[in-house]
Amino acid sequence: MSDLSFSLGRGDGMMLSGPNGSGKTTLLRVIAGFGEITGGSLTLEPVPDDDLSQACLYVGHQNAIKPQLSVLENITFWAEFGGGDVESALSSFSMTPIKDVPVAMLSAGQRRRVGLSRLALASQPIWLLDEPATSLDKASVKTLSQIMQAHLDAGGMLIAASHTEFDIPLNKTLELSAREPGAAEAGHG
């Protein structure tokens, strides 16, 4: 991946697209602080760039939840760890009725919802979402879209890599191409 440049302001949402292997996940991980930039720079203003990774909430392919613990225990841990309100996180993806069930018993889509509940706990201004809608049903995708919209309305930023269309307009897109390095371009959608 090379010759990539983009900038996000308050309330900007950016959609990453491109075929498999074009580096969407790599880009998100680099911004989140896993990986190294071999040339170029990433800056976050007005925060110095050392704090960039802490200003980001990264939702990767894995859900970062423990199958042995219940839904409530999982969310409580992340709330204790990074702050946020447990009740509103539970209700964000309507997990409250099954909060005492061990995650091991849940379906893939339900687990994803538990993982995404972290969004409601988040205080970070930048969200990095890597295929957030994987195995979600239509209703949950709608909920996710609403949560994303609320984040943008509150002046947050987000970058999402997804094959799923969201109901909300993301005002920027970044097309990554697999074949020729240098073909990537940032533009306003």
Next chain:
Amino acid sequence: MVEFIAVFKRDVRLAAAQGGGLGLAIGFFLIVVSLFPFGIGPDLKLLARVAPGVLWIALLLSVLLSLDRMFQADFEDGSLEQLVVSRAPLEVIIVAKVLAHWVTTGVPLILATPILGLFLNLDEQAFGVLVLSMLIGTPALNFVGAAGAALTVGIRRGGLLLSLIVLPLYVPILVFGVSAIQSSLTGPSGSLQTMMILGALTLGSAALAPFAAAAALRVHLR
């Protein structure tokens, strides 16, 4: 500090929910110790002589066996990434994980040693020193082992590699742990010095190992 407590609580809760991990480690400990009389014969005098060494080696192997999964589960389910990018320094989170691991596996293993000491005809007056030396020395096993577990996280056949890396580093802990028990059998004050050295090993590894472990985890998450 909030993060420290949260991680510590979660890991203790996970160990309790899992249950099996601790049972496995204690079962392993029991079997390894009972294999020795089969190997060297049931001579009580001989067993009493080798008991401190056997107990320490079996303990060390049980700790090693349980260390394998220390970061592996967090690595596989994506929790590790979230722990790494948090506001708290990764080193602090590692200390929380090591302490939780020590409380949930190290301490129960130590509490089981006097019973195994009876199996090996260890002099009862050495039991106090045995448990004390293990309480002082085993955190060092956990800290050094955590560095090894972090180095091998996400590697296929990592468990075997972990043993190869960590066991040579366990030599000093083993030497002083056994020596504390043996010197207590000869004289009452003899073990004080070795206990101090054991304590120094624990403090030294607690101070240095988290940095090595944190550096290793960051490399593996790239």
Next chain:
Amino acid sequence: MNGSVIFKYANPTQFMSLSKAMLPWLLVLTVASFGIGLYGGLWVAPPDYQQGETVRIMFVHVPASWMAMAAYSFMALASLVGMVWKHPLADVAAKSAAPIGACFTFLALVTGSLWGKPMWGAWWVWDARLTSMLVLFFLYLGYIAIWQTIEEPIKAGRVAAILAMVGFVNIPIIKFSVDWWNTLHQPASILRADGPAIYISILWPLLVMILSFTLLFSVLLLVAMRSEVIRRRIRSIRMAKIEGFG
């Protein structure tokens, strides 16, 4: 010191041409040094009044033990440089030094055992020096295993570097504990190369042999580093092919 100044000479391409020019000279020097050292050790130095001719094993054992330690220190230093300045050649140096160091350690163990046999009447005695050497050998094995298990060279280099430094910090502690353990169980150690009465006719061949071993190490290291650089070039050519394939 400025990183870029140091690495002007550590650039892989420059390293390849420089090492190519140096190798023949270094090889000649090594052979000559071995010639002198072996002559001194085998003919000039007198046999020991107690140990007889077997004392001559010392002229291999002591330099091998020295190189075993020195190679590990070199590895740890190269790892530190690799960690701090992230220079690929430092990783290459550390990786290449490990098997060579392990071989010297093995040689020290074998010669120590051969030397000890007539003295102790056993092939292996848990003597403090030999035991420390054995643990050092294990440390080398762990380090080499890391390189063999992790596919990707940059990641392997970083992980191995951390391990090398952890091991280096632990070496004095292990040495201390083994000495302690040894005096606890068997008070006297027979295997002694030092001591007050070392004749000059023993000392100079010994020093020349130490020099020869150090030269041999640098020759082997350069050869190993060159093949590692070439191996990485082949790897990156292949990677480029995969990427071009799409």
